[in-house]
Amino acid sequence: MELLAQSFHMNKAVEGTSYAKNSSIQSKIISITKCITEEAILEVLCKNLPESMGIADLGCSSGPNVLSVISKITNIIYAKCSQSGLPKPPELRIFLNDLYNNDFNGIFGSLPDFYNQMKEVNGNSFGPCFIFGVPASFYGRLFPSNSLHFVHSSSSLHWLSQVPPELDVKASTAINKGHIYICESSPQNVLDSYYRQFQKDFSLFLKSRAEEIVPGGRMVLTFMGRRFMDPTIEEGCYNQLELLAQALMSVAAEGLIPEEKVDTFNTPYYAPCPEEIKLEVEKEGSFVMNRLEVFEIDWDGGSAEASNTVSMGRRVAKLVRAVIEPMLESQFGSDIMDYLFQRYEKILDNHLSKTRSKYINLVISVAKNSEGLGN
Numbered sequence: 082m083e084l085l086a087q088s089f090h091m092n093k094a095v096e097g098t099s100y101a102k103n104s105s106i107q108s109k110i111i112s113i114t115k116c117i118t119e120e121a122i123l124e125v126l127c128k129n130l131p132e133s134m135g136i137a138d139l140g141c142s143s144g145p146n147v148l149s150v151i152s153k154i155t156n157i158i159y160a161k162c163s164q165s166g167l168p169k170p171p172e173l174r175i176f177l178n179d180l181y182n183n184d185f186n187g188i189f190g191s192l193p194d195f196y197n198q199m200k201e202v203n204g205n206s207f208g209p210c211f212i213f214g215v216p217a218s219f220y221g222r223l224f225p226s227n228s229l230h231f232v233h234s235s236s237s238l239h240w241l242s243q244v245p246p247e248l249d250v251k252a253s254t255a256i257n258k259g260h261i262y263i264c265e266s267s268p269q270n271v272l273d274s275y276y277r278q279f280q281k282d283f284s285l286f287l288k289s290r291a292e293e294i295v296p297g298g299r300m301v302l303t304f305m306g307r308r309f310m311d312p313t314i315e316e317g318c319y320n321q322l323e324l325l326a327q328a329l330m331s332v333a334a335e336g337l338i339p340e341e342k343v344d345t346f347n348t349p350y351y352a353p354c355p356e357e358i359k360l361e362v363e364k365e366g367s368f369v370m371n372r373l374e375v376f377e378i379d380w381d382g383g384s385a386e387a388s389n390t391v392s393m394g395r396r397v398a399k400l401v402r403a404v405i406e407p408m409l410e411s412q413f414g415s416d417i418m419d420y421l422f423q424r425y426e427k428i429l430d431n432h433l434s435k436t437r438s439k440y441i442n443l444v445i446s447v448a449k450n451s452e453g454l455g456n
């Protein structure tokens with residue numbers, strides 16, 4: 082079974098399908114949660130202003146969202162320091178993490194403009210700010226012990242470290258035929274496999290961050306989720322992945338891809354409900370939950386693209402393609418991708434003509450216990 086750390090990445094900068102050009106939903110999510118981020122950073126600063134502050138954005142990807150997150154975080158810090166009349170802001174160590182295949186060079190190339198902009202906005206408050214790239218999986222240790230004060234992650238933690246072993250392409254029997262994630266008719270063993278993988282991954286994530294974050298440090302994590310315990314009810318499962326499975330099955334019915342390839346393909350994704358998150362945080366024991374909120378966002382993120390020139394199905398298909406195409410290519414080959422996404426677009430248009438679907442997102446803000454590590 083393949084770990085995703087070596088192969089997973091968003092669509093790179095080619096033509097119109099790149100993540101950099103199709104990340105408006107994720108950008109909106111960052112804006113919606115900005116006040117929670119600000120609240121958490123101010124809590125860190127008012128407890129004990131560190132001389133050197135470690136900040137990490139986990140699953141940063143590339144494109145405009147990365148540096149927009151970092152400028153939001155640094156602006157909050159500099160504004161607070163200047164309001165409080167501090168002679169010197171803390172030295173900032175900023176770590177941008179993603180998997181090995183992420184386009185880190187793209188980020189580094191935009192740093193000179195970023196630094197200039199930061200100097201313009203913050204004037205004399207702009208202090209030493211060191212930016213590092215950290216390529217590795219956030220499901221494991223990334224940083225030295227007690228080195229981080231604030232951790233941010235947006236639209237990334239719904240990706241599992243791997244497809245659950247029972248659903249992996251190499252499993253002896255296909256137990257989720259015709260689907261690529263949990264759906265309304267999923268048998269219990271499919272639900273159990275996904276939930277087990279989520280528990281394993283999320284608890285490892287918490288345990289790793291618990292070692293790295295100083296007592297009193299904070300994390301703000303935003304990811305796709307669901308509202309209700311039952312993952313098979315429509316909100317949790319009748320989602321874009323089920324419609325994508327329908328597109329794959331219809332392309333298979335035309336003989337353009339083998340149906341067995343659809344039957345054995347599953348997505349390394351899990352949209353947890355609030356209770357599942359709370360349970361893992363409590364079990365791990367190093368963090369106190371300050372906030373856990375649920376919010377909705379339109380499937381096209383309320384895209385500004387003129388809706389009378391581009392159908393909603395097309396806009397949504399482009400956003401999904403930017404994230405999931407590399408994964409589909411490795412199973413079905415790249416030649417079929419344009420055709421598949423045209424089919425997907427039609428299925429989405431039909432679905433969206435009947436209902437206005439929303440993504441459900443969860444955002445949590447947690448603080449590391451001052452007593453230290455949990456269980």
Ligand SMILES: C[S@@+](CC[C@H](N)C(=O)[O-])C[C@H]1O[C@@H](n2cnc3c(N)ncnc32)[C@H](O)[C@@H]1O
Nearest residue numbers: 107140141142146179180218219235236237240
């Ligand atoms: C949809 S993008 C979100 C990017 C960015 N945070 C934003 O809001 O625009 C999800 C990112 O998470 C990264 N990712 C997924 N699993 C990861 C893991 N285990 N460790 C580090 N990064 C991961 C992906 O490579 C991808 O770049």
